[in-house]
Amino acid sequence: xxxxxxxxxxxxxxxxxxxxxxxxxxxxxxxxxxxxxxxxxxxxxxxxxxxxxxxxxxxxxxxxxxxxxxxxxxxxxxxxxxxxxxxxxxxxxxxxxxxxxxxxxxxxx
Amino acid sequence: xxxxxxxxxxxxxxxxxxxxxxxxxxxxxxxxxxxxxxxxxxxxxxxxxxxxxxxxxxxxxxxxxxxxxxxxxxxxxxxxxxxxxxxxxxxxxxxxxxxxxxxxxxxxxxxxxxxxxx
Numbered sequence: 001x002x003x004x005x006x007x008x009x010x011x012x013x014x015x016x017x018x019x020x021x022x023x024x025x026x027x028x029x030x031x032x033x034x035x036x037x038x039x040x041x042x043x044x045x046x047x048x049x050x051x052x053x054x055x056x057x058x059x060x061x062x063x064x065x066x067x068x069x070x071x072x073x074x075x076x077x078x079x080x081x082x083x084x085x086x087x088x089x090x091x092x093x094x095x096x097x098x099x100x101x102x103x104x105x106x107x108x109x
Numbered sequence: 110x111x112x113x114x115x116x117x118x119x120x121x122x123x124x125x126x127x128x129x130x131x132x133x134x135x136x137x138x139x140x141x142x143x144x145x146x147x148x149x150x151x152x153x154x155x156x157x158x159x160x161x162x163x164x165x166x167x168x169x170x171x172x173x174x175x176x177x178x179x180x181x182x183x184x185x186x187x188x189x190x191x192x193x194x195x196x197x198x199x200x201x202x203x204x205x206x207x208x209x210x211x212x213x214x215x216x217x218x219x220x221x222x223x224x225x226x227x
Contacts, residue, residue: 003154036213038155045204045220046147046155051213089155093212097170098145098157 004028004090004101011107017078020104022090024071034093035073037066040103041086049088050075082108111136113205113218121199121225127192131205131218132185139163139183143208146179146190148201149220156201160208161188195225 005023012018022035029035035053038046048057050066053073063079073092077084085108090101117129131144138144145160159169161179169177173192181188192199202220209215 032212034212036211038214045217046214047217048209048213048215051209051215052211057209057215091155091157091213097168098160098212100147100155100157103154 004092004099006090006101006104009105011109012080013109014080014082016080017076018080018106019074019076020088022073022101024092026071028094028099029071029092030095032093035068036091037075038089039086046089080108084108111207111216113216115203115205115218115221117221119222119224121195121223122227123196123225124194127195127199127223129190129203130187132187138186144188145206145208145214147204147206150201197225200225
C-alpha cells in the first residue's frame with residue numbers, strides 16, 4: 001500500500017495563498033470523506049488542522065481550508081504567515097486502513 | 110484536556126520485539142474512541158501502524174505483515190504496541206494518538222525515538 005502522493009515542497013510569500021495537493025487512487029479514499037491534514041513543525045508532534053475533508057478543529061485559524069475532488073484532496077492556506085512554515089501531511093481512511101501522504105514542506109519566503 | 114505519553118526502551122536489538130506503552134490522562138479510554146500508533150522514521154513521513162477500540166477491537170496496517178500487535182488495559186488507562194522481528198527499518202519516532210471519530214488523530218503524544226541496533 002503506497003503513500004498518498006503530495007508535492008515534496010511548496011512555497012509562498014507572507015500574505016499569499018498556497019495549495020497542497022494529495023492524490024491517490026479510488027481505493028485510497030474509498031467511498032468516505034475521511035480526509036485529514038496535519039501540520040508538523042521540526043521536532044514536534046503532528047497537529048490536526050483539517051478533518052472530514054474540510055472541517056477545522058477548535059483553535060485552527062480559518063486561513064486553513066480543505067477540499068476534495070475525486071481522488072485528489074487539497075489543503076489551502078491563505079494569508080500565509082511565517083509560523084505556517086512546516087511539513088504538512090494528508091491522511092485518508094481507505095475502508096480498512098489509514099494511509100498518510102508522503103508529506104509536503106511549506107517554505108514561507 | 111486529553112494527554113498521551115509514550116514510554117518504553119529507546120534501543121532494541123535486531124530480531125527482537127519492540128514494546129511501547131501509551132498512558133492516557135484526562136480521559137477514560139474505556140469511555141470510547143479509537144486509539145492509534147503512528148511512526149515516523151528519521152527524516153521521513155508518517156506511517157500508521159494500527160488502532161484499537163476500548164473493547165479491544167483492532168485494525169492494523171497490512172504492510173507490517175502481522176508483526177504488530179496492539180492491546181489495551183482499561184484499568185491502567187493504557188494501550189500498548191508490540192512489534193516483532195524488528196530491523197533497522199523499524200527505527201523511528203513512535204507516536205500514540207487519539208482518533209477523534211473520523212479516522213483523524215486529534216490528540217498526540219510527544220513521541221519516543223526507538224532505535225534498532227545491535
